[in-house]
Structures are given as C-alpha cells and as structure tokens.
Amino acid sequence: MQRFFPIFDWAPGYGRQALASDLLAAVIVTIMLIPQSLAYALLAGLPAEVGLYASIAPLVIYAVFGTSRSLAVGPVAVVSLMTAAAIAPLAAQGTPEYLGAAIALAVLSGLMLLAMGLLRLGFIANFLSHPVISGFITASALLIAAGQIPTLLGVSATGQTIPSLLASLGGAMGQVNPWTLGLSLLALLLLWSARTRLAGVLARSSVAPGLAKVLVRAAPVLAVALSILAARMFDLEAKGVALVGAIPTGLPLPALPPFDPALWQAIVLPAAMIALVGYVESVSVAQTLAAKRRQRIDPDQELVALGLSNIGAGVSGGYPVTGGFARSVVNFDAGAETPAAGAFTALGMALATLMLTPVLAHLPKATLAATIVVAVLGLVDMRALGRTWKISRADAVAGSVTLAATLLAGVEPGIATGVALSLLLHLWRTSRPHFAVIGQVPGTEHFRNVARHHVVTVPEVLSLRVDEALYFPNARWLEDTVMAHIAADPRIRAVVLNCVAVNDVDSSAVESLEAINARLGDAGVTLHLAEVKGPVMDRLRHTSLLAELTGGVHLTQFDAMLCLAPEVAQGTRALPRGETARR
C-alpha cells in the first residue's frame, strides 16, 4: 500500500507545523509559477491558459504518488520545446487539433512512464549518459532562447533549428516593432540584474538567505506586473505590442484525448523521448533535494508518479509536465516539508486561473519571452564539455555531437543522436573488457599481469584473467582474443581462463565458451577454467560446457598450473631467459 501510495508515509503524521511551512512554500511557488506557466505554454505553441491548467491536477496527483518531499512538477522549458517540436508537423498552432495533440502527447508519455514504473524499468533512463544529457540541455536552452528573439523584436519568424530560425529572422528584420523591442530590453535588464545582482544586494542588507533566494526567484512577477501596468498606461497594444490576450476564466473541464490512431502513431516516438528526458531531469532534481535532508526517493515509484501526473495533465486540458529544477529548489528553500505543499500550490494556481486571468490578458508576450530567456540561460553550460574532455574524450565527442545535432537538426534528432551515441559508447567500452595475461610470482602461489610484474610463464600454457562479467557485448571479443593468441603462438597447448573477476555470464558468453572449447579442441589445445565463482558455476552446470571441456576446472590458478606444468609451478624447472614475458 505504502509503496504505491507514498502519501501514507507522511499524511498520518501531518501536523500544524508542517501545514504552516507547506502553506508558506506554496504561496511563494505559486507566485513564481504563474508567469512561468504562461511563458512555457507559449513556448510549446499552446494558449497561455494551458500552462495554468498543467500546473493544477499534476501537482495534486504527484502529492499522492510521489516519493520526493520537495519536487514541484509542472510545465518546464525543455519539455515544452520538445512538445512544440513534436506537434508542429501534425497541426497548425492555435487549432483544436494542435491542443488535442498536446493532450494526447501528455497522456501517451504518461502511460509510458506508468508502464515503465509498474514493470520497474527505471534503468531505462540509463539510455542517456551525462555528457549527452548536458549537451542536449545546453543546446535546447540555446534553441529556446533563440526562439524567443522574434517575440522580443515583435516580428513573426519561426524555426525548429538554429539555421531555419536565422533564415526566417533574416527576412523579418524590417518589421521590428520599437515599442516591443524597448519593453523587451527593459524586462531583460530587470530580470537579469535581479538574477545576478539582487542576491548580493539582499545579502548586504542582511535579509535572511532563504528569503533572499525566494525574492530573487520572484522577480519575474515584478516584471509581469510592471509590464501589465505599462501596457495599460501607454496603450501598447495599439502601438503593435503583442499581448497575451483574452484567457478563458474558470477551471479546465475534464477532457479525453482525441482517439485518432494516425495521431497516436505519429507521437509514439516523441512521447517516448519526452518521457525519457522528463524522467531523467525530474529524478536528478528529486535525488539532489532528497539527499540534502537525508531522505530517499524510489526511482521506480517516481516513474509511476510522473506517469499519473502526465495523464492527469492531459485529461485536465494541460500538456506534458515533469519535475522542474528551479521551482523545486524554490519549494525546498521556502521550507516545504511534504508533498502537501504541491497540493496547496495547485490550489493557488486554481485561484489564479479563476481570478487573475482578466489582468493577465494585458500582459505583453515580450515580457514572457524575456522571462524564458533569462530562465533558460541558466541551463547553458558550455564549460561542461571542457570538463568532460579532461576525463574522457569519447564522452566529450558524444556530448558535442548531441549539442550540434540538436542545434542544427532540432530536439528530436538531437535526443535520438544522443541515445544512439550513449549506447554505441557503452557497447564499445563493454566490448573490450579489461583483461590480463598472467604469470606466477616466483616462489608464491600468486599470479599477476605479465605486463606489470616480474612473473614466470610457460610457453605451452596461456593464462588469461578476464576482469569483467562475460556478457554478449564482450562474448565475441573473448573468442577473438583467445583465438588470436593461439594463432600467434603455435607452442600453446593449453589455455587457462582465470574467472576470479567474472561475476556473471549470460547465454551468449556460455555459447562463446563452448565455441572456444570446440575450436581449441580442433586446434589441439585444451581449455581450462580456474577460480570460477559460485553463481557462475551454477549457470555453467546447466550447460554441456563442463561435460565437453577439453581441460579441467581448477579451484585456483595455482592448482591449474600444478596440473599443467608441475615443475614450473613448484619452481623446480628453470626457464630460459625471455620466456617470462608474454603479452
């Protein structure tokens, strides 16, 4: 029960003190969330109110099913961009079909997350490596920021990639609206200085650090309020400044996604990518925050919670959501103690939807664009590539290629490239496990790498220590390596595979071992196994390998050598010089 309804972990002991903390956090997060929800909905190409709707039901659902005490779910920048990229080819912005596709996308990615959670497939998030995620997030942030330029200038231009956007912008530069541009610059200045300076000013004014952080995050609300004021005072709409426009008042009605098989088929892949990226982002945030209070999240249950949140977002007229970094940190810093804070935030958003929409209609779109630009530039981390380069060049190349693919070809090809590169790199690494030719440390029963230690070997016996589990990615490598050694040295009469570090084998590896055994047999060489671990031996017992093994199974490497070259193992036969180092 508690596994699937983590609310029972905390609700029974919910007291007045937690209620007060959660209520305060909810008020602060609500203030931050109002402009963000509107802005991200516009980024996704949707009407502004859809962002508000997506910030109500998902929060309540996450409060019931989520295992993080601080995560705040709702619309986020990268997922909004991915939503726009997924739907743009299917329907025109502003049509009911476009909204229907967004709802279907939320429901389908929610169903995928839910299924992965129930099947405990959280490990699927491993399809993406860190450098690839980092490259993708940075490129997405740059794409999002660039995508706001037309709105900031008051011109109409679109594009899903940097080249197409630049081409479209180039043709529209004659129509820049000076009022819009002026408003954009003021909003950017206000937001940027709040972000970079305000914290310092507040710290010097001895404002409590927690409150200071919250105030900094609330700057967009100030920008929104001032812009609305300016728009009404100077009648900016008449001067060509685009406003958000009439927002329907009232809560969303429950709705089912359109049941059009062609639509669902077209969004399967985008929905999977949104589920993957949203989950990876959300779990990282949740884990970081949980650790600070020595709490724990359950990654598989998080899949369930995010899946249900997305289904809830869809059927309440919203679009794909996930746990956002900025708002979760604000929620945490503002003192949220339980997921109830999220439910109270939902209440706040519902009140805003009911009461604030007439005011928000006068909000210039350029202000929201400025909010987005300042928010996403914090996600850009170009130096990450440099740091990665120092650790692993292959990783850095994977990250750069993902970044370039996303900028030049769009988010979907970008994330697909990233997944493919992550898997390729993983296969490449695991297809060449660490191994060593080993020899005996003279006078002992120890065996060490011939390349690093002064050890004794016998030309007739090749001893290989494999330092990893034997799985299908390295099964072929094992065959190649053993056969290459045999072909290179006709003196070899026996091969000893030292399996001390082999923790597991799969059926491909067993077949490879059988093939090696048979091929060595054809070549007149016996195959021996030494130091096989218990679980591995259990698996081998079910195969014909042990029955057909041309050599023996030895408890230790020393036992194997005692059997194959007793005089040498016991140190009674002197070896000629040069026989002691074979690679």
Added chain:
Amino acid sequence: MQRFFPIFDWAPGYGRQALASDLLAAVIVTIMLIPQSLAYALLAGLPAEVGLYASIAPLVIYAVFGTSRSLAVGPVAVVSLMTAAAIAPLAAQGTPEYLGAAIALAVLSGLMLLAMGLLRLGFIANFLSHPVISGFITASALLIAAGQIPTLLGVSATGQTIPSLLASLGGAMGQVNPWTLGLSLLALLLLWSARTRLAGVLARSSVAPGLAKVLVRAAPVLAVALSILAARMFDLEAKGVALVGAIPTGLPLPALPPFDPALWQAIVLPAAMIALVGYVESVSVAQTLAAKRRQRIDPDQELVALGLSNIGAGVSGGYPVTGGFARSVVNFDAGAETPAAGAFTALGMALATLMLTPVLAHLPKATLAATIVVAVLGLVDMRALGRTWKISRADAVAGSVTLAATLLAGVEPGIATGVALSLLLHLWRTSRPHFAVIGQVPGTEHFRNVARHHVVTVPEVLSLRVDEALYFPNARWLEDTVMAHIAADPRIRAVVLNCVAVNDVDSSAVESLEAINARLGDAGVTLHLAEVKGPVMDRLRHTSLLAELTGGVHLTQFDAMLCLAPEVAQGTRALPRGETARR
C-alpha cells in the same frame, strides 16, 4: 598494405599443390552453388539470373580483401528473405524498379559495412546477442519454408508473415496443381533422404568421409537435373507446372544503382539490418572454420571485405550477399586452401551463366522451392531456447520474443525487436553491477563481503566494494545505492568506496561520484575512496572530485579503517554483538 589486402599474405607463396586443392574445391562448390543461387534469387523475389550474378563478382572481391581462407560468399537464405521484405513495399516484383532497389540495397549495405570496417566498428555486431540471433534465424527459416508452400503447391499466395501467408494460402487452396505437388513431394523426398540417410549409406560403403559430405551436399544438383529431365519428357509446363523460364545468357554488364533519394532513404534501415545480420552470420562461420586450422580472421577487415563484396554484387547486377554457412563448410571440407578457391568458383559460376542457362530455363520452380525448404530446415533450432532457459531466463525470453515477433510481424520488426531486447537486457544487467558491503576479517588486514564471511564492521562507517567498471549505465545505480544506505541508517558518518575492482570510469560516473560527495556532504557524511587503480586515479585527477572530496583517498581499505575507526581496525575496541553484520 597487407592489412587492407590480405591477398598478399598468401598469393606470393601460392604453389601448385594449393592450386590443385583450390580448383577441386571450386568445382564442388560451383555445382552446389548453381541451384542455390537460382533458388535464393527467387526467394528474394528477383529473376533467377540475379542469383548467378551475385555469385561471381563478390567471390573475386572477397578473395582479394577477405581474411578467411575458407569463407564462400554469395546469396544466402536469410539475407534473401530480408531483401524481399525490404523491397516489397517499394516496388512490384518483376519490375526494373524492384531490381534497382535490390541493387541499391546491396550497394548501400556494402557502403555501411565498408564504413564500419574503416572506422573499426566491428563491435557493432554486439548489438545482437546469441539467443536473439538464434531466435531470429529459426523464425526466418520457418518463414522461408512456409513461404515456399505456395510454389510447392503450384498456387499463387504471398505474405511476409505467417498469419498473412496462411490467410493468402487459405483462399488459394482450390487451385492446387497436382503435377506440381507430385514433383514437389518427389524432390522433397529425394533431398530429405539424401540429407538424412545418404551420409550413413556412403559411410557403410566406405566412401572417404570428406567425399561423402560433398556428395550429400551435391544432392540438389541431382534433383535439378532429374526435374529438368522430367519437365521436358512429360511437357510439365503444358500441365501448369511453373518453370524458371528464359534466363538471359551472358555475363552481367556493370551497372550503377538508381540515384533516387526517396529510394535510398527508404532502404537505410533495411540496409543496416541486412549489413548487421549478414556480418554476424559471416564472421561466425569464418571464425569457426579458421579455428579448425589454427588460422585467424580480422573482424574489422572482414567488414571491409564484405562491404566491398556487396558493392561489387550491386554494380554487377546482383543483390546483397554474405558468407554462407553451408557453402563455406563444403568449401572447407573439399579442401580449399586459399581464397583463390572462391575466385575459381566465380569462374565456374561465370561459365554456368554463359552456358547452362538454356538448360536451366526448363527447371520447375517447385524443385528450387524444395531445395530451399530442405536447406533452411537445418537452420531451425527450437531446442536452443530450452538450453538458453537453463542458463538465463531473461535471455530465453528475449530469444522467444524475437522469434515470435519475426514470425508474426516479419523479418524487419523481428530483427528490430531483437536489437532492442539485446540492448535492454544489456543495460538492465550493467545497470546493477555486482557489489558488496564489506567488513574486516578479524585480526587481519583483509576485508570481505559481510553477507558471506564473519567480519567486523563499525556502524559509523559504510564500506562498499563495487565489482565493476563505473559507466553511465550504473552511475545512477551507484547514487541510488549509496543514498539508500545513508537514508536507512542514520548512524553512518562516513562512506568508503572500495574501488579495487573498478577498472575504468567515464564522465557520467565521475559526475555521479561528485554528486554523491556533495549529497553526503549535505547530510554530514564524509566520502572516502580506497584502493583506486592507477588509470582510474589518472582520470579523477582531471576533475574537481579529489579537491572537493569530503573524506580522503586511501591506498588500502585497512588504511581507510585505520583513519576512520582506528581502535576497531586494530582490534582494540570490542564491538557489541549484532554490530558485525550489516547488509
């Protein structure tokens, strides 16, 4: 030079004895290859002569670039089926567009193989695990055999999957041609008894085993000759028996594939799958045969050779080829010593194309269908699943799902399912590496798994030994595991990661270690590293981890314990009962 032209390995020392052996092998393989080439071309939906063309140029090219001494390349059953599945949606059988698509498919999969070879990406074959390959091959063989039923009955029915084939057959059963059916049964009986009985009969007649094997393999030629005779004597064509029909005499002219971007885009994925499956099949055969004579093949050069062979097949009017199992074994058994045997076989096939085609025109298609059925039934291995089940249930499930997907949805969805399952299983396994909580063996400096040995631990210190390289698939697991232990036991003040078995780290793992360090720091727990290997330490030195590490780096686990719990490590502090076993 020798790396890219393995012909220089053997051509300079080529002598009369090798020439004689190679010529004999070539004659035998040519006899076997004539009916097979015709049959597989029909299986691919192509005119019969395309099979002959595909058995000329590729063999000469492989002789120059291949590293196997015995591999015989040409049309094979599974690749022919995949070719038919790839082109069927693009063009109608018998049209020039269909042939053009087959040629483009050969060239494109050849270019892919060549590129993989030049980039030394042979490890990509690891995308497929053994049980998945086995399931795919068995299902393909069943599909191929079922696909011959209409030809054997003399009715017209088609289908790329078992259900569609059965539905199509159901409607056509009224038109069964008795003459065709009779011929089919006779051919099947002849071929089957040759396959199952002839070897035994020949052995009892004391025919040399090598020759006996060759005679068994030549049975299809007898069936072909008898069928042609029967067709002419009884004028079977007039009785409704379908014949191969006029085959153009003469060698193929060099041709370029059609340059239609839409066509090339449509065949990218099928070409990749054909390249992958063809390469895996070919390399397995080549390795098995090379080992028997203690020779060696170079998997990356094999990619180059197969790639060029396929490009050659395409531009000489053929279709995708690969190294075939049956013909390579015959080539080997017949005594082929060098790839020159392949070149001589090509000569034989060219002569056949020039001279035998008028005769072959009278060959009933049903005989070729019978040849295919008997050939592919040898590929069906249903018991493999049972053997796999005993070793690994996950592998057996992956193999069964691939088998079912191939039978029910066709070869392309089948192989795609197989690749996806192989990767999923691999990620699943590598996302949960083997690890152990370790404690000190009392009175020693050794540390062992607390679950298996009687060891001493301290509640304030958690010592974890990770038994695998740290890569992105298990990076998240590492975070989860460490944080779960910390959340479960509030007494822990220090975590020691014992890295003795960690052979490598990638940048995702480094980021995870940094995250763990920071999160543990937030929770008031220090992180220590012990027994870090040289190459891993080199990578860590380029990061900020060592500078930010809240604990220390210790040469040995004992050093770490000496530093963290000196009295216990030295055995001078007694521990309360029950403190010695933590999981």
